Amino acid sequence: MNPNSLWSLRLGFSNKQAAAIEKMGISKFLDASFKTNFDNSIPDFLKDSPKTFADYRELRKKSKELTEVQKEEQKRDFQKQEALTSLDMKAWWLEKMMSDSYPLQEKMTLFLHNHFVSTFQKVKMNYWIFEHNQLLRKHAFGNFKDLTKAILKSNAMLRYLDNVDNRKGKINENLSRELLELFTLGIGNYTEEDIKNGAKALAGLGIGENGGVYRDKIADDSEIIYFGKKGHFKVDDIVDIIFKQKNSPYLFTKKILQWFIYDNPSEALVTYYGDYFRKKDFEIKPLLEKIFTEEFDKNTAGSKIKNPLEYSLQLISELHINPRNSRPMVAFLKNQGMDLFNQPNVKGWEGGKSWLTSQIYLQRNNIADLYCSGRENFNQKTMGTMMDENSNRPALRKTVIQLDWNKGTNKEIISELSNRLLFQVDNDTQKDFENILKYDFDSQAQNADQAVLRLFNAIVKEPEFQLI
Structure with missing residues (x-):
């Protein structure tokens, strides 16, 4: 796959930024992205x-x-x-x-x-x-540490992890536990006592008009020991203590690598970038800059399964579809297990292989057929059963689609689209594509666009297209 197309997908959701990355170079493109x-x-x-x-x-x-x-x-x-x-x-x-341009x-x-x-x-x-x-x-x-402090005092998080029920004499440990397990250190890097004492520090922190506030009557002001430190700690204090722990940079760094590049990053990479993250006092921008610029030149294509957004928004972009209504896409994402603002649990979307079950793969093939036939105003029932042109069901409103391709021989067109869409094409796949776009293909013919569109539809159903 063209590295600029690959990184356009990784730093966004489609191939739209590939030309800008090629023209500007990865460093200048990142600078422009950070200035959004x-x-x-x-x-x-x-x-x-x-x-x-x-x-x-x-x-x-x-x-x-x-x-x-x-x-x-x-x-x-x-x-x-x-x-x-x-x-x-x-x-x-x-x-x-x-x-968004960036x-x-x-x-x-x-x-x-x-x-x-x-x-x-x-x-x-x-x-x-x-x-x-x-x-x-x-x-x-x-800054990740500053963000962590702000999130713990957000009304949404205080309600979601039940800190509204955390009070002196009736401690609720949910927020304290997830702060350590899922947000900062990861399992095995804290004790149950740290959770209990952290919950005491968070007791009485509840919903306010403009974010979390402590209520004196239900706050726990007792002295606690937190990661070996003794004191009368509150929310910001315990976050500061957490970020002084040895393992504080690694969970976040690993999840960054998983989100953007590798479903299974090596421990060596996690440690390497994590140590740099700590050195930069948990500033996110320099961490991203270092990861992206250093990994850009490596041959990493095919190391991560696309999530439903990356898959579907890439199709929309390639076909130049301008959806009249985004609700069908909202429904598709929910069916794919990526319901925005509604993850299945506090651990979030699992990612990796969970994005490519047989059901999800079938749904992706169905939506590819729908988009390639100009149908973007579909519903959940349509996704389950492809609609037939001769069906008695009401016809779906169609949209004009436009696939960019350069006129040439069948092999030249296959090469162009494959280089843009897939990270590799083996001999058997090449033969399959040549059976769709045959050796005598005439790019000037009246039905040329439809023939190339059939090729595109076949490419996006390949297992390799599910990867970036």
Whole structure:
């Protein structure tokens, strides 16, 4: 595979940035990516969603004069509206991923979204989930220690990991445990006492109007021992102590390597980049810069299975599809096991081989057929059973698709598309492609575009296309 196409996919979601990487070089492209603006505006679809407890209190106040039946009806309407708002937020994020000229910020936000998991299903407040998402975006190239402190004080995380139930005399260890196990050090690098004492330091930290606040009446101000340090610690204190531990850089560095390049990075690489991360005081930008520039020249193609976003957004980009509605894509991602804002558990999406079960592979082939036939306004039922042109079911609205290819012989066209889309083509695969686009192919013929499109459809169904 062309290295510029490969790294366009790795630093974004499609081949769109390949030309810019080739022209600018990887270092200058990264510099431009790091300078991406942070948009702090609130989308219109959130204007009527409750943003604070005061908003909730106002809603309850208005419902006092209603009958029980009316209250139940109001509750159902509210839940339905919030569910629709959640769909709008997923579509909004997808559109950001597809439209950004330098999508690395969104790719990092998505990575952090799966590192610091907080779901709408549990939190049930769209605005808090949006704030959480914006916090990740704001710190995407910032300091990991500072981001960890900010996340622990976000309303979404405090609700998601039950710290609202953590109080003196009735300790809840969820947030304290995941802080160590999943967010910073990893299993085996802390004790149960560290979890218990960390929970005491977090006791009383609850939801506030603009993020987490301690409530004196339920806070635990007792002296604790945390990783050998004795004191009256609070949230920022315990984070500072965690990041002084020997293994503090390695979990995050390993997950970065897994997200962008290797499903199974070597321990030597994790240690090498992790030590550099510590040396740079846990600044994310220099870590990314070092990893990407040093791994760019290595032959690493085919070392990671594409996640559903990388797979589907690459198809959309290659076919120049401009979706009229992103909700079908939201549904497809959910079917693929990558439901935005709703990971299956606090560990997030597993990645790796979980992205390529037989069912997921079949769904990917189906969506390739749909896109290549100009159908982008599909539904879940369509994904399960491909629609027939002669079916009695209603016809799906079609969109104009355009596949870029250079006119030439069949072998030249196969080589061009293969170099752009696959990391390798063996002899048997080459023969299969030549059976689709035969030796006497005329690139000037009236049906040439359709013939090349059939070739493209075959390529994107190859097992190798599932890899980057």
